Amino acid sequence: MNSSSHAIGFFGIGIGAVALLMAIVHLWAGPFSPQPSLERTVAETAVAIKKATVAALKGEQVEEAPAVRRFDVDRWVSLATGVLDGFAIILGVVSFARHEPMRVAGGAAMLGGAAIAFQFVVLAIAAIVLAGLVAGVLSTIGIE
DSSP: OGGGGHHHHHHHHHHHHHHHHHHHHHHOOOOOOOOHHHHHHHHHHHHHHHHHHHHHHHTTOOOOOOOOOOOOOOHHHHHHHHHHHHHHHHHHHHHHHTTTTTTHHHHHHHHHHHHHHHHHHHHHHHHHHHHHHHHHHHHOOOOO
């Protein structure tokens, strides 16, 4: 087979590579839109947890403010990266179904999967760090 018959797999490799690069650039160069400081986020979360805990211990109802999700540059980049991840994996599967070489089909699927895994690992690490910081602040504040 010539390389023109492997076009789907090579296109998937390109899409997967772009997705992985977008995820890495977004981590290292981002966030691109204004974000609250880490101290503010940790403090607001700790205060909200303390208020909810005290209210629950007193048997009171806790009022929750509705979460406002706005689409900014960072959300669009994350969304575009996710779409490209999925598209690379799909192209890898289609390439495999068309009996293109396993290296080409697998490369497309692996790059898409690597970009997804990268995003999840970064998110998990950030959640663990934030939880540790909130726990530290809560232990300092104490519940009265």
